Amino acid sequence: MAEFDYDLFVIGAGSGGVRASRVAASLGARVAVAEESDLGGTCVNLGCVPKKLFVYAAHFRDDFEDAAGFGWSLGDRSFDWPTLVANKDVHDAHTLEVSGKTITAANILIATGSQPSMPDLPGIELALSSDQIFHLSELPRRVVVVGGGYIAVEFAGIFHALGVETTQLYRGPLFLRGFDDDVRKFLASEMRARDLDLRFETNVASIEKVAGGLRATLEDNSVLETDAILYATGRVPKTRGIGLEEAGVALDAKGAVSVDAFSRSSVPSIWAIGDATDRINLTPVAIHEGTCVAKTLFGGVDTTPDHTGVASAVFSQPPIGTVGPSEGAAREIHGEIDVYRSKFRALKHTLTGREEQTLMKLIVDRASNRVVALHMVGADAGEIIQGFAVALKCGATKAQFDATIGIHPTSAEEFVTMRDPV
Numbered sequence: 001m002a003e004f005d006y007d008l009f010v011i012g013a014g015s016g017g018v019r020a021s022r023v024a025a026s027l028g029a030r031v032a033v034a035e036e037s038d039l040g041g042t043c044v045n046l047g048c049v050p051k052k053l054f055v056y057a058a059h060f061r062d063d064f065e066d067a068a069g070f071g072w073s074l075g076d077r078s079f080d081w082p083t084l085v086a087n088k089d090v091h092d093a094h095t096l097e098v099s100g101k102t103i104t105a106a107n108i109l110i111a112t113g114s115q116p117s118m119p120d121l122p123g124i125e126l127a128l129s130s131d132q133i134f135h136l137s138e139l140p141r142r143v144v145v146v147g148g149g150y151i152a153v154e155f156a157g158i159f160h161a162l163g164v165e166t167t168q169l170y171r172g173p174l175f176l177r178g179f180d181d182d183v184r185k186f187l188a189s190e191m192r193a194r195d196l197d198l199r200f201e202t203n204v205a206s207i208e209k210v211a212g213g214l215r216a217t218l219e220d221n222s223v224l225e226t227d228a229i230l231y232a233t234g235r236v237p238k239t240r241g242i243g244l245e246e247a248g249v250a251l252d253a254k255g256a257v258s259v260d261a262f263s264r265s266s267v268p269s270i271w272a273i274g275d276a277t278d279r280i281n282l283t284p285v286a287i288h289e290g291t292c293v294a295k296t297l298f299g300g301v302d303t304t305p306d307h308t309g310v311a312s313a314v315f316s317q318p319p320i321g322t323v324g325p326s327e328g329a330a331r332e333i334h335g336e337i338d339v340y341r342s343k344f345r346a347l348k349h350t351l352t353g354r355e356e357q358t359l360m361k362l363i364v365d366r367a368s369n370r371v372v373a374l375h376m377v378g379a380d381a382g383e384i385i386q387g388f389a390v391a392l393k394c395g396a397t398k399a400q401f402d403a404t405i406g407i408h409p410t411s412a413e414e415f416v417t418m419r420d421p422v
């Protein structure tokens with residue numbers, strides 16, 4: 001009889017936990033998974049996937065408008081929020097529950113993810129977090145979005161495109177801190193060009209209920225009347241209350257599980273991946289980390305996750321795609337760099353009349369000629385950058401980019417035809 005009930009017990013059936021479980025099981029391990037909420041975790045139920053469906057919904061507004069330039073005439077258009085909210089829900093009959101039963105496992109994997117974090121201010125209980133936004137029964141007429149990260153930028157864009165009077169407030173001088181400065185400025189100007197009310201150096205002091213909605217009093221004492229306030233002010237690891245500290249697992253000041261390069265915690269039989277470890281908080285990174293843990297434990301190959309060259313997208317309107325450091329960070333890392341930048345109006349918009357621009361930026365380490373970063377703001381940025389991220393992972397040089405023949409006419413070809421550094 002085995003010493004433990006399971007070889008691996010995974011706490012959290014989000015993207016990372018599910019992947020670790022599946023890989024471990026495929027390598028012959030006896031695996032159990034516990035999930036307190038819905039199978040699939042945040043990404044599938046309250047994050048990336050339903051958000052992307054909302055982004056598609058939002059984009060129809062542009063598509064309907066643009067159709068006219070190509071000769072289409074459309075009849076009356078209307079949008080029904082409850083239909084979108086209902087259609088985005090994906091049900092899965094397979095659920096797993098663990099309650100009141102003692103289970104032993106040779107290894108435990110913490111894949112509990114993160115939860116929204118909101119500042120403590122008067123009336124904050126009247127605000128929504130991104131967890132609630134996917135189940136709003138009615139589309140508000142006016143919304144205030146607080147924050148300047150991925151979620152705030154994406155939801156401000158979705159709401160605005162769905163016809164909601166949208167105001168986004170960010171406390172600093174320019175949102176998307178950590179992204180390339182040109183990208184940040186460019187997106188801000190594109191969002192403003194769409195008449196989205198984007199305010200920097202602005203923060204909420206208090207929120208109260210008033211007849212017909214909510215009133216946000218800002219730190220400069222001005223007020224904003226609105227129907228809903230979304231706080232997208234970061235997420236914190238969800239690691240409290242499951243006995244980790246009692247088991248001797250070291251957590252950092254934010255509550256993230258401290259792990260070594262193999263994702264092993266301070267207790268050798270307890271491992272952690274994904275947002276619970278607060279390394280790079282992106283679904284595909286959690287999936288990669290989960291795969292590595294399973295290979296280390298059951299595949300006979302010690303495998304550390306590779307956190308370099310992780311590409312990501314912000315599904316703003318227009319979207320951002322990025323891989324590698326910002327220009328400022330690249331200068332610090334590599335010293336001498338060459339920067340190539342291009343700004344143009346996509347071919348499609350010659351007929352739509354839309355003034356929307358596309359920005360592309362390529363950064364080269366001068367000493368090695370390697371392309372170390374690509375940044376893009378424009379249609380399909382995520383799709384385009386994903387492909388180029390492989391080239392960067394392989395160490396592609398600028399000379400190899402130059403030797404690559406473009407596909408014409410595309411926006412992506414611009415990345416292989418950039419001739420002169422700025």
Ligand code: NDP
Nearest residue numbers: 119147148149150151152172177232233234235281313314
């Ligand atoms: P982020 O950490 O990206 O951004 C948080 C934002 O809130 C920052 O602009 C921050 O400002 C601001 N903020 C923090 N505290 C306060 C406060 N007290 N008052 C006012 N503003 C505040 O978090 P998000 O919530 O946007 O997203 C959470 C995570 O989800 C991210 O780590 C991201 O990786 C992931 N995600 C990824 C997506 C994707 O890949 N497309 C989509 C959505 C989420 P400051 O910069 O000044 O600190």
